[in-house]
Amino acid sequence: MIDQIQPSQLSDWMQSKAAQGTTVVLDVREPYEVQTACVTADGFELLTLPMGSIVEKLSQLDKDRPIACLCHHGSRSMQVAAYLSSQGFAHLANIAGGIHAWSSQVDPSVPTY
Numbered sequence: 001m002i003d004q005i006q007p008s009q010l011s012d013w014m015q016s017k018a019a020q021g022t023t024v025v026l027d028v029r030e031p032y033e034v035q036t037a038c039v040t041a042d043g044f045e046l047l048t049l050p051m052g053s054i055v056e057k058l059s060q061l062d063k064d065r066p067i068a069c070l071c072h073h074g075s076r077s078m079q080v081a082a083y084l085s086s087q088g089f090a091h092l093a094n095i096a097g098g099i100h101a102w103s104s105q106v107d108p109s110v111p112t113y
Contacts, residue, residue, distance in 0.1 A: 002081045003093040008105040010068060013093055014044060017066035020091050024061070027070045028054065028080045029099070037099050037111045039070070051076050054083060066091040072113075073098045 005013050014023040023044040027034060028051040039046065049057050051071070061067065067089060069077035078094045085092055095102070103110040 001092070002078070002085055004096050005068070005093045006097060006105060007095055007102040010093075010095065010106075011043065013068065014066065017091050021062070021065045023066040023068055025068050025070055025095075026061070026077075026080065027099075028076050029071050033072060033099075033113070036113050037103070039099065039102055039107070039110060044068070051080055054080055058087065061089070063087075063089050064091075066093070068093040068095055070095045070102070071098045073100055 003013060017023060025039065025041070025044045025046050027046065027048040030050050034048050049060070067084065069081045069092070071077040074094060074096045077098060081092045081094045099110065100112050103112050
């Protein structure tokens with residue numbers, strides 16, 4: 001199952017998954033997007049893997065850890081979360097609204113684009 005969470009709900013989601021280990025926020029945007037706007041890891045591990053590299057870098061991800069996927073608005077991250085689910089990943093969330101919503105809900109210093 002893939003949970004749909006708003007950026008403002010990430011902390012609560014991480015607490016609900018704490019028994020499975022530290023949450024990974026998987027930013028699937030392209031490198032130029034990450035340079036434009038990036039979240040600051042706060043209680044989670046931040047991993048940036050562009051969407052197109054997920055298949056080849058799947059072994060870098062732990063199937064048992066909670067993973068919250070992030071992109072610009074939430075579409076690409078949902079596709080990645082669905083792929084991870086099909087590969088047996090158990091604790092998944094899509095951060096709805098992506099980095100754009102993160103800027104308005106969590107950290108206004110994160111630029112929008």
